[in-house]
Amino acid sequence: MKTNDPKKRELLESLKNGLIVSCQTQKDEPIYTDDMSIKMAECAKWGGAVGIRANMPEQIKMIKDNVDLPVIGLWKIWHEDTDVFITPTLEACKAIWDAGAEIIALDCTTQTTHEGTIARDLLPIVKKEIPEAIIFADVSNYDEARWAIDNGADIVAPTLYGYTEETKHIEGPDFREFAKMCRDFKDEAFVMMEGHIYTPEDAMKVLYLGAHSVVVGSAITRPHYITKRFTDLLSGYQNNWREAERSKH
Numbered sequence: 001m002k003t004n005d006p007k008k009r010e011l012l013e014s015l016k017n018g019l020i021v022s023c024q025t026q027k028d029e030p031i032y033t034d035d036m037s038i039k040m041a042e043c044a045k046w047g048g049a050v051g052i053r054a055n056m057p058e059q060i061k062m063i064k065d066n067v068d069l070p071v072i073g074l075w076k077i078w079h080e081d082t083d084v085f086i087t088p089t090l091e092a093c094k095a096i097w098d099a100g101a102e103i104i105a106l107d108c109t110t111q112t113t114h115e116g117t118i119a120r121d122l123l124p125i126v127k128k129e130i131p132e133a134i135i136f137a138d139v140s141n142y143d144e145a146r147w148a149i150d151n152g153a154d155i156v157a158p159t160l161y162g163y164t165e166e167t168k169h170i171e172g173p174d175f176r177e178f179a180k181m182c183r184d185f186k187d188e189a190f191v192m193m194e195g196h197i198y199t200p201e202d203a204m205k206v207l208y209l210g211a212h213s214v215v216v217g218s219a220i221t222r223p224h225y226i227t228k229r230f231t232d233l234l235s236g237y238q239n240n241w242r243e244a245e246r247s248k249h
Helices: 008-015 036-046 057-066 089-099 117-131 144-150 175-185 200-209 223-234 243-247
Strands: 019-022 053-056 071-073 103-106 134-138 155-157 214-216
Touching: 008 057, 008 134, 019 036, 019 134, 036 053, 036 057, 053 057, 057 071, 071 089, 071 155, 089 117, 103 117, 117 144, 134 144, 144 155, 144 175, 144 214, 175 200, 200 214
Parallel strands: 019 053, 019 214, 053 071, 071 103, 103 134, 134 155
Antiparallel strands: none
16 A cells, blocks of 8 residues: 555655656766766756655765755665665665655665675665655566565665666566556555666656656766767677676776
């Protein structure tokens, strides 16, 4: 059952049929400057976005101080012994909540974390420790979405489709499985699309399939990845641009 909390529901309904722009940059990227995430978010708002997805406490706080839009917060923390990197600990969740994010995104796959836990087991802990937060479950497949909803996720999205061991060979979205998620879960949670959406036409397609809203990042805010997608094709797929996108920072 979708949340009955009126404050949470009002915020989530404000995102309906809208575009959420992922405004992220890492210090080792060619576009990085101290205020780049703010500029990305300002451009997103100017262009009509209804929300922002942002990484790490300092960038979340800067965006919240400068742009009046709801923020889906996460904290990417990489380790060599795991593919779990999206807000993998309770401490990370608390940090992005304290930075001002209204929505906390975390890995809700069955992968093992650096700490030796199962990633999705963090979800009920965060629900208990930060009950005011809206929880955004990043999953890689239908079954993980089902589990996340059963354990209290307010939002589910196939963000990690293409980032797990089983799916890392995949380049495009699975529209068929996403449509099934929308049909089966629409009365229980807010199903959003995130991952592998590169054109306005594909964004419109997922709304037609039932997405509450759509999150787009690289295709809007990462010119180095946009360039690499072009050069990858022009070189006859000699270098896979997705390997760069999946790189650990």
